[in-house]
Amino acid sequence: MIDNAVAAAETALETYSELPPVKIAGFLERIADEIVALDDALIATAMAETALTTDRLSGERMRTVNQLRLFADVARKGEWKDVRVDAALPDRKPMRRPDLRRTLMPIGPVAVWAASNFPLAFSVAGGDTASALAAGCPVILKAHPGHPRTSALVASAIARAVEACALPPGVFSLIEGANPKVSLELVRHSGVKAGAFTGSLRAGRALFDAAAARPEPIPFFAEMGSANPVFLLAEALAQRGDAIAEGLAQSVNLGVGQFCTCPGLVVGIASRALDRLSEKLRVLFAHTREGTMLTPGIAAAYCDALAHIAKIDGIQVTSGEGKGAVATLFETSAPTFLRNPELRHEVFGPSTILIRCDSHAEVEKVARSLEGSLTATLHGTEADLRAHPALLKILTRKAGRMIFNGFPTGVEVCAAMHHGGPYPSTTDPRFTSVGTAAIVRFARPICYQDFPAEFLPSELR
Amino acid sequence: MIDNAVAAAETALETYSELPPVKIAGFLERIADEIVALDDALIATAMAETALTTDRLSGERMRTVNQLRLFADVARKGEWKDVRVDAALPDRKPMRRPDLRRTLMPIGPVAVWAASNFPLAFSVAGGDTASALAAGCPVILKAHPGHPRTSALVASAIARAVEACALPPGVFSLIEGANPKVSLELVRHSGVKAGAFTGSLRAGRALFDAAAARPEPIPFFAEMGSANPVFLLAEALAQRGDAIAEGLAQSVNLGVGQFCTCPGLVVGIASRALDRLSEKLRVLFAHTREGTMLTPGIAAAYCDALAHIAKIDGIQVTSGEGKGAVATLFETSAPTFLRNPELRHEVFGPSTILIRCDSHAEVEKVARSLEGSLTATLHGTEADLRAHPALLKILTRKAGRMIFNGFPTGVEVCAAMHHGGPYPSTTDPRFTSVGTAAIVRFARPICYQDFPAEFLPSELR
Numbered sequence: 001m002i003d004n005a006v007a008a009a010e011t012a013l014e015t016y017s018e019l020p021p022v023k024i025a026g027f028l029e030r031i032a033d034e035i036v037a038l039d040d041a042l043i044a045t046a047m048a049e050t051a052l053t054t055d056r057l058s059g060e061r062m063r064t065v066n067q068l069r070l071f072a073d074v075a076r077k078g079e080w081k082d083v084r085v086d087a088a089l090p091d092r093k094p095m096r097r098p099d100l101r102r103t104l105m106p107i108g109p110v111a112v113w114a115a116s117n118f119p120l121a122f123s124v125a126g127g128d129t130a131s132a133l134a135a136g137c138p139v140i141l142k143a144h145p146g147h148p149r150t151s152a153l154v155a156s157a158i159a160r161a162v163e164a165c166a167l168p169p170g171v172f173s174l175i176e177g178a179n180p181k182v183s184l185e186l187v188r189h190s191g192v193k194a195g196a197f198t199g200s201l202r203a204g205r206a207l208f209d210a211a212a213a214r215p216e217p218i219p220f221f222a223e224m225g226s227a228n229p230v231f232l233l234a235e236a237l238a239q240r241g242d243a244i245a246e247g248l249a250q251s252v253n254l255g256v257g258q259f260c261t262c263p264g265l266v267v268g269i270a271s272r273a274l275d276r277l278s279e280k281l282r283v284l285f286a287h288t289r290e291g292t293m294l295t296p297g298i299a300a301a302y303c304d305a306l307a308h309i310a311k312i313d314g315i316q317v318t319s320g321e322g323k324g325a326v327a328t329l330f331e332t333s334a335p336t337f338l339r340n341p342e343l344r345h346e347v348f349g350p351s352t353i354l355i356r357c358d359s360h361a362e363v364e365k366v367a368r369s370l371e372g373s374l375t376a377t378l379h380g381t382e383a384d385l386r387a388h389p390a391l392l393k394i395l396t397r398k399a400g401r402m403i404f405n406g407f408p409t410g411v412e413v414c415a416a417m418h419h420g421g422p423y424p425s426t427t428d429p430r431f432t433s434v435g436t437a438a439i440v441r442f443a444r445p446i447c448y449q450d451f452p453a454e455f456l457p458s459e460l461r
Numbered sequence: 462m463i464d465n466a467v468a469a470a471e472t473a474l475e476t477y478s479e480l481p482p483v484k485i486a487g488f489l490e491r492i493a494d495e496i497v498a499l500d501d502a503l504i505a506t507a508m509a510e511t512a513l514t515t516d517r518l519s520g521e522r523m524r525t526v527n528q529l530r531l532f533a534d535v536a537r538k539g540e541w542k543d544v545r546v547d548a549a550l551p552d553r554k555p556m557r558r559p560d561l562r563r564t565l566m567p568i569g570p571v572a573v574w575a576a577s578n579f580p581l582a583f584s585v586a587g588g589d590t591a592s593a594l595a596a597g598c599p600v601i602l603k604a605h606p607g608h609p610r611t612s613a614l615v616a617s618a619i620a621r622a623v624e625a626c627a628l629p630p631g632v633f634s635l636i637e638g639a640n641p642k643v644s645l646e647l648v649r650h651s652g653v654k655a656g657a658f659t660g661s662l663r664a665g666r667a668l669f670d671a672a673a674a675r676p677e678p679i680p681f682f683a684e685m686g687s688a689n690p691v692f693l694l695a696e697a698l699a700q701r702g703d704a705i706a707e708g709l710a711q712s713v714n715l716g717v718g719q720f721c722t723c724p725g726l727v728v729g730i731a732s733r734a735l736d737r738l739s740e741k742l743r744v745l746f747a748h749t750r751e752g753t754m755l756t757p758g759i760a761a762a763y764c765d766a767l768a769h770i771a772k773i774d775g776i777q778v779t780s781g782e783g784k785g786a787v788a789t790l791f792e793t794s795a796p797t798f799l800r801n802p803e804l805r806h807e808v809f810g811p812s813t814i815l816i817r818c819d820s821h822a823e824v825e826k827v828a829r830s831l832e833g834s835l836t837a838t839l840h841g842t843e844a845d846l847r848a849h850p851a852l853l854k855i856l857t858r859k860a861g862r863m864i865f866n867g868f869p870t871g872v873e874v875c876a877a878m879h880h881g882g883p884y885p886s887t888t889d890p891r892f893t894s895v896g897t898a899a900i901v902r903f904a905r906p907i908c909y910q911d912f913p914a915e916f917l918p919s920e921l922r
Contacts, residue, residue, distance in 0.1 A: 014854070084877040084898075098867060100877035102898075105857065107891070212673035216833075216884040219891065372677075385916055392916060393475070396566065401908040404916075406559060416545040416561035418908035423677040429568070429905040430680065437545075437563075437906070444890040445898065447862040447879035455846055455853060455865075 001175060002140075002182070006191035008170025009109035009138035016171050017106040017136045020458070021075050027165045028072035028133060031125055032065045034157035042153055046119045049147040051292035056255060057120070064120040067127055067413050071134035074436050080104070081443075083459050088450070098450045101460040104443035106136030107219075108193030111186050113207070114144040114151065115198035116294050117258040123147070124154035124174065127413070127434055128196040128221075135442035137194070138171045142186055145178040146295045180206070187211050187220065194442055195220040198260070198433065200348075201424050208427045221441055223433050225346030226374040226425040228261050228408045229398075231363065231391065232268035232277070233380030236405070241277045244379055248352070249284035251407035253327050256291030257350030258298070260425075261375055261408040264346055267334075267366050270356040278318065278354055281329055285319035288327035293349065299325055302349035309347070312340050318354075325349060334362045337369075344371050345424075360388055367394045372422025372429065375401045375408040398422060400429060462636060463601075463643070467652035469631025470570035470599035477632050478567045478597045481919070482536050488626045489533035489594060492586055493526040495618035503614055507580045510608040512753035517716060518581070525581040528588055528874050532595035535897050541565070542904075544920050549911070559911045562921040565904035567597035568680070569654030572647050574668070575605040575612065576659035577755050578719040584608070585615035585635065588874070588895055589657035589682075596903035598655070599632045603647055606639040607756045641667070648672050648681065655903055656681040659721070659894065661809070662885050669888045682902055684894050686807035687835040687886040689722050689869045690859075692824065692852065693729035693738070694841030697866070702738045705840055709813070710745035712868035714788050717752030718811030719759070721886075722836055722869040725807055728795075728827050731817040739779065739815055742790055746780035749788035754810065760786055763810035770808070773801050779815075786810060795823045798830075805832050806885075821849055828855040833883025833890065836862045836869035859883060861890060 019027075035042070043057045052060075074080055081104045089097035110132040115122035122128070124141055132139050143151040155174040162171055175186060180203070187195050187210045195211055195218065197204050204222030211220035232244065251263050268274045293299040306328055310317050314336030320328030328351035337343050337355045357363045370376075376399035378385070378392065385392060396402060400421030411419055417435030420426045426433075431441050453461045480488075496503070504518045513521075535541055542565045550558035571593040576583035583589070585602055593600050604612040616635040623632055636647060641664070648656050648671045656672055656679065658665050665683030672681035693705065712724050729735045754760040767789055771778050775797030781789030789812035798804050798816045818824045831837075837860035839846070839853065846853060857863060861882030872880050878896030881887045887894075892902050914922040 018854075086873065086875040086877040095871070097873060097875075098864075100873060100875060102877040102879050108858075208678065209673070212670070212678070217669065217673070217888055219889060382913055382915065385913075393479075396907055397569075400906065401910060402912065403559075403910040404912045406911055410556070412547070412558060412561060414547040414558075414561060416547040416563040416908060418563050418906040420906065422905075427678055428680060430901075432906060440891075444883075445861065445879040445881065445893060446857055447877060449862060449864040450867055451863065451865045452843055452846075454843065 002185050002189060005140045005173035005175055006109060006189050008173060009140055010191050012138040012168040012170035013106070013109060015168055016138055019136065021078050023165070024134060024136065025072035025076040027161060027167060028068045028075065028130060030161035030164055031158050032068040034160045035061065035065055035125060035154060038153055038157055042150070045153055046147060046150040049150050050119050050294050052119070052255065060118060060120045063413060064125060067121065068125065068130050070413060070436065071130040071439065074439055075134040078459055080436070080439050081459055100447055100449055101456065102445050102447045103457055103460050104440070105446045107442050107444050108137060109140060109191055110137045110442050111140045111142065111192045111195045113142045113183065113197040113199065116144050116146045116298065117255070119147040119150045120154070122198045124151045125158055127438060131438040132196070132442045135439050137442045140173050140175060140186065140192065142175050142183055148176065183207060184210050188214055190216065192218065194218050196433065196441065197222040199224065201225045204427065219441065220427060221431055221433060222427040223260060223420070224424050224426065226260055226421065227264040227344060227346050227371065228373055228375045228377070229265040229267060229370055230263045230377040230379065231367070232266065232274070233378065233384035233388065234269060234271070235381040235384045236379040237268060237271070237273040237277065239381070241273050242280055245277045245280035245284060247407050249281055249288065251409045252352045253288050253350045254409050256293055256325055258294055258348065259409050261411060263377065263408050264352055266352055266354045267357065267363055269360065269363060270358055274356060278331060281354065282319040285327040285329045288350070291325045291350065293325045298348065302347065305347045305349070306351060309343065312336070312343070320351070327351070329354065331356070334358070334366050337366060344369065364391055364394060367391055367398070370398050372425045373399045374419060374421045374425045375399055375403055377403040377406065377408055379405055400425070463646050463650060466601045466634035466636055467570060467650045469634060470601055471652050473599040473629035473631035474567070474570060476629055477599055480597065482539050484626070485595060485597060486533040486537035488622060488628060489529045489536065489591060491622035491625055492619050493529040495621045496522065496526055496586060496615060499614055499618055503611070506614055507608060507611040510611055511580050511755050513716065521579060521581045524874060525586060528582065529586065529591050531874060531897065532591040532900065535900055536595040539920055541897070541900050542920055561908055561910055562917065563906050563908045564918055564921050565901070566907045568903050568905050569598060570601060570652055571598045571903050572601045572603065572653045572656045574603045574644065574658040574660065577605050577607045577759065578716070580608040580611045581615065583659045585612045586619055588899060592899040593657070593903045596900050598903045601634045601636060601647065601653065603636050603644055609637065644668060645671050649675055651677065653679065655679050657894065657902065658683040660685065662686040665888065680902065681888060682892055682894060683888040684721060684881070685885050685887065687721055687882065688725040688805060688807050688832065689834055689836045689838070690726040690728060690831055691724045691838040691840065692828070693727065693735070694839065694845035694849065695730060695732070696842040696845045697840040698729060698732070698734040698738065700842070702734050703741055706738045706741035706745060708868050710742055710749065712870045713813045714749050714811045715870050717754055717786055719755060719809065720870050722872060724838065724869050725813055727813055727815045728818065728824055730821065730824060731819055735817060739792060742815065743780045746788040746790045749811070752786045752811065754786045759809065763808065766808045766810070767812060770804065773797070773804070781812070788812070790815065792817070795819070795827050798827060805830065825852055825855060828852055828859070831859050833886045834860045835880060835882045835886045836860055836864055838864040838867065838869055840866055861886070
């Protein structure tokens with residue numbers, strides 16, 4: 001199955017990689033149109049498989065479609081190829097400089113692993129697929145076993161677009177299978193030249209390790225766990241504590257806490273204002289309706305994580321009971337947090353840990369102890385930031401996106417977005433999986449020296 | 462020793478990474494000036510340690526100094542940071558778009574391994590060091606044991622520049638040691654955030670593997686072995702066979718064959734013209750003076766490789782005797798080449814293998830069988846290229862730089878250069894170690910959401 005898909009991708013590469021940008025753009029737009037045409041059936045199917053709401057899934061479909069159209073635009077414009085030309089200097093001494101022209105070419109067939117938590121936007125025709133196809137790479141998509149019928153529907157939309165655009169069928173293949181062996185076989189296949197993954201640290205790291213250990217190592221982009229710490233500075237907390245609590249409760253519980261940017265740690269200095277925020281959070285969490293998680297396995301893992309944390313000495317469960325997909329608030333002191341490194345890891349689900357520090361120095365100590373994260377958030381006034389310049393610096397070393405007076409959930413798909421960060425949030429902090437810059441993951445430079453224009457890629461002529 | 466160097470680099474990072482671009486540029490230019498000031502002593506020392514000629518070393522020093530000045534310019538201009546701004550859309554429905562601004566920030570302390578074959582340009586203050594420093598990263602330099610006194614001299618020049626620019630001393634440290642354990646300890650150090658290496662496949666792969674296996678994997682750029690195949694098409698061979706032979710003999714023997722772009726494979730269709738080229742090559746190789754290789758170890762490895770190839774059934778040694786640093790020409794048939802995969806690997810030294818094919822289809826078969834390479838060269842007329850469009854396509858999948866009617870040695874340091882290629886020529890074909898694009902290896906994106914201008918990096922305000 002994998003051999004066939006990769007062989008078809010290799011064959012497709014020969015024509016697909018040479019397609020004019022306008023044709024690649026047309027293909028991506030056609031996929032978008034075919035997804036729109038799936039209409040209510042797609043939403044109903046995804047709802048039945050993931051327990052996500054109609055609103056959420058409609059929004060996610062819009063994002064998926066817009067993302068495809070955005071990458072169509074990127075492909076059409078071609079600026080992402082970062083063309084560089086150094087014309088010949090025939091009279092240079094001691095020797096002439098040759099004519100050198102550099103562009104980017106598709107890296108080859110790309111394997112993409114669909115995520116559980118975005119059955120559309122990070123799945124079959126999600127951002128990784130869109131950016132790889134836009135770069136000129138055929139895609140072999142490993143479907144997520146959590147939503148097989150949704151995957152099949154979207155794959156059928158892509159298949160119709162492939163046919164309508166008269167492309168070789170191997171430009172896109174869907175692989176199924178819940179056994180990790182399938183994924184390992186795919187990442188180890190010599191015909192696969194890059195991989196992109198969104199999911200757990202354990203699975204992402206196993207695939208990254210397999211990619212690096214190949215006879216020919218390949219780039220492997222895994223977006224994994226992220227704690228997304230939120231720091232509350234004194235003036236902001238005093239001025240807007242209730243609003244911050246409301247925003248936090250909403251951000252933690254959005255989509256039953258199943259976002260990679262769910263804020264899992266909240267840090268502040270012990271004060272009346274922090275007590276008040278804590279009380280407010282408890283009430284808000286207690287009033288949050290119990291959700292249904294994406295799969296029974298994810299729900300079970302969430303409960304296990306809650307039970308594990310609840311047992312740690314010095315941890316209080318102040319909202320929730322440590323079972324079911326219930327919004328859960330933990331509270332603890334900085335020393336307890338610093339003593340228990342496991343508290344730094346992401347918990348996938350609607351929970352967060354409020355950490356009380358006794359001084360700003362302790363806040364910075366907590367910040368320094370954090371693992372890499374997709375985001376870090378600061379709530380403060382400008383005076384707060386001025387009073388504590390070191391904290392911002394510490395956090396920029398820990399995260400890919402810095403947020404001021406906002407919340408980490410809600411990831412814009414645009415040119416300036418960076419959805420990536422130091423390990424373990426990703427395996428390579430230099431790349432984003434969201435936004436137009438995601439395309440460069442799947443291309444490599446090629447330099448032509450002294451070739452006549454006729455034989456150059458069109459953008460180099 | 463390593464702990465101290467890395468700790469000093471981490472301390473230096475705090476100030477060095479925040480230095481205004483003009484200060485970083487001034488530092489790089491000061492290093493260039495200090496290297497120039499070393500004057501004849503540097504050339505004499507390098508000559509004594511490497512057996513390279515004065516001319517070659519003077520040229521290499523010029524390249525090193527120009528490279529530092531080029532990266533100073535890159536740092537000063539700041540365009541490499543690929544700044545992206547998506548301004549807020551406060552009235553967007555259903556929710557406002559935040560203000561998003563993305564730039565690149567230094568990845569952290571970088572470990573650089575100096576090469577044996579470029580005691581200046583790929584060594585202590587070579588391209589990797591220059592590009593990492595330009596990106597705002599402190600450098601820990603693992604010196605090559607082949608030229609310790611040259612390394613110490615250049616390190617002293619850097620130290621003077623560090624002092625003159627009042628930078629923290631940890632911005633540059635030199636580590637010595639011939640034991641591979643030193644290198645492994647360095648690449649595994651948690652404070653090191655990226656590595657760059659130029660050398661053998663064995664050493665490069667061992668360090669790459671160690672970098673990928675760390676608890677926090679880091680990007681590791683190894684530039685290793687490359688066969689640099691040269692393809693001779695019929696019309697060009699008939700029209701310019703003698704000139705091609707002369708160019709080839711010169712390119713193979715330049716610097717006693719100790720260039721990563723030394724052409725190690727020559728492929729053509731059996732013909733009178735190819736016989737004539739072979740005869741001419743034999744004469745030119747026989748008249749090439751025996752050189753002294755960089756180190757006794759390198760000379761011994763070269764002799765071993767020659768002896769190994771000479772023993773393969775179907776290989777003829779048509780110039781050279783398979784001992785000493787003697788220009789050596791092997792000749793063989795395509796079937797013999799295809800049957801012996803070891804013939805595809807780089808031999809570090811002045812030798813090349815001429816492969817006779819009986820048809821163009823066999824030429825393409827040889828091309829398809831090749832490993833990844835830094836370069837691939839075609840000698841042909843435009844009619845030749847038109848007659849065989851598939852060959853160019855096959856070769857672009859195998860190499861990072863395509864050369865038309867030229868020779869692979871002589872790597873320009875400029876914006877359009879790509880000195881990289883598919884494995885095993887490098888561990889990641891998406892990056893170059895020569896030219897201005899080398900700087901992006903040592904930076905990662907950071908996105909600021911809704912921050913007031915005062916707290917943004919200057920390029921984002």
